[in-house]
Amino acid sequence: MRAAVFKGAGQPLQVEHIADPSPGERQLVVEVAYCGICGTDLHSTREGPAMLPCNSVLGHEFVGEVVALGGGLQSGWARGDRVCALPFLSCGSCAACLSGSPFECSGLACIGVNAPGGFAQYVATSECNTLRLPDQLSTPDAALVEPLAVGLHAVRAGGLRAGQRVLVTGAGPIGLAVALWARFMGASDIIVSEPTAQRRDLALSMGATAVVQPGANLAEQFADIAGGPPDVLFECVGAPGLIQQCIEIAPRRAMLVPVGVCEQPDTILPFPALIKELSIRFAIAYSRADYETVIAMMAQGRIDASPMVTQVVSLDDMPAAFEALRAPSNQCKVLTRFK
Ligand SMILES: [Zn+2]
Numbered sequence: 322m323r324a325a326v327f328k329g330a331g332q333p334l335q336v337e338h339i340a341d342p343s344p345g346e347r348q349l350v351v352e353v354a355y356c357g358i359c360g361t362d363l364h365s366t367r368e369g370p371a372m373l374p375c376n377s378v379l380g381h382e383f384v385g386e387v388v389a390l391g392g393g394l395q396s397g398w399a400r401g402d403r404v405c406a407l408p409f410l411s412c413g414s415c416a417a418c419l420s421g422s423p424f425e426c427s428g429l430a431c432i433g434v435n436a437p438g439g440f441a442q443y444v445a446t447s448e449c450n451t452l453r454l455p456d457q458l459s460t461p462d463a464a465l466v467e468p469l470a471v472g473l474h475a476v477r478a479g480g481l482r483a484g485q486r487v488l489v490t491g492a493g494p495i496g497l498a499v500a501l502w503a504r505f506m507g508a509s510d511i512i513v514s515e516p517t518a519q520r521r522d523l524a525l526s527m528g529a530t531a532v533v534q535p536g537a538n539l540a541e542q543f544a545d546i547a548g549g550p551p552d553v554l555f556e557c558v559g560a561p562g563l564i565q566q567c568i569e570i571a572p573r574r575a576m577l578v579p580v581g582v583c584e585q586p587d588t589i590l591p592f593p594a595l596i597k598e599l600s601i602r603f604a605i606a607y608s609r610a611d612y613e614t615v616i617a618m619m620a621q622g623r624i625d626a627s628p629m630v631t632q633v634v635s636l637d638d639m640p641a642a643f644e645a646l647r648a649p650s651n652q653c654k655v656l657t658r659f660k
């Protein structure tokens with residue numbers, strides 16, 4: 322099969338022929354139709370603690386059709402089933418797997434990280450983490466299930482209630498997904514801070530009630546628009562200093578949910594958080610239930626994340642599009658299309 326292969330930091334991915342995957346016990350092989358490029362793909366191909374070994378295949382936001390069935394399957398899968406999957410190869414039988422939280426499985430391998438990913442014609446998935454797509458949900462739309470599930474998981478972690486005021490820092494795919502779900506859950510104000518004009522517009526089309534420029538006066542800008550401080554703050558950038566800024570903006574007993582991936586040391590001053598008795602709840606990934614909710618709401622037409630997709634490229638054009646995302650750009654979600 323053809324795949325975009327990581328050849329080392331500072332080098333573009335290279336489209337190569339590599340061996341097709343064969344399904345293990347309780348695994349399926351999916352022929353990939355679309356696979357989205359994620360910020361974590363960029364992180365893990367940069368020099369640093371998260372960098373993957375040479376010849377890794379990335380990609381965890383894939384959707385496609387079942388083409389091969391492994392042994393010991395417990396549900397009635399058929400070739401041609403349209404599916405997406407939580408990007409986890411997990412044991413399928415521990416308490417975490419059985420309760421739909423495979424990210425907590427002790428036997429976990431992450432597809433697109435330490436197991437072969439979806440920037441390839443075929444990818445192996447765990448049966449227990451694979452979900453059939455309803456007919457009402459188009460295949461390209463389903464490529465957004467993963468980033469939307471990250472946003473939903475964060476909004477659930479924040480315990481967001483209808484009527485609350487919400488601050489979202491950053492309008493990348495995760496910030497946009499958080500804004501979408503905050504709107505869905507009935508937040509009264511959803512104010513997104515974002516430096517790029519195009520992404521601010523995207524935020525407004527995906528759920529933000531207002532957008533602002535980030536900066537020192539963020540608290541004042543928020544209060545001017547919303548009539549008070551944020552009840553829940555979602556840090557969706559992952560750059561040093563932003564958790565501290567959120568701590569300073571937050572009112573007493575607010576909830577702060579860091580979702581952005583920050584791999585550098587970051588200093589916080591606990592004292593203001595202590596004085597205000599803030600709750601700080603980190604959020605990562607998703608459960609099977611998050612995926613199920615996203616799929617159901619998309620299939621019912623109750624959410625529309627399609628504005629998030631700003632570019633669709635072929636596998637041959639994908640390495641260049643991938644590199645272009647390393648510099649500030651107007652792109653948001655870039656999908657690789659395989660057929
Ligand atoms: Zn992702």
Ligand SMILES: [Zn+2]
Pocket residue numbers: 411412413414415416417418419423426427428
């Ligand atoms: Zn398990």
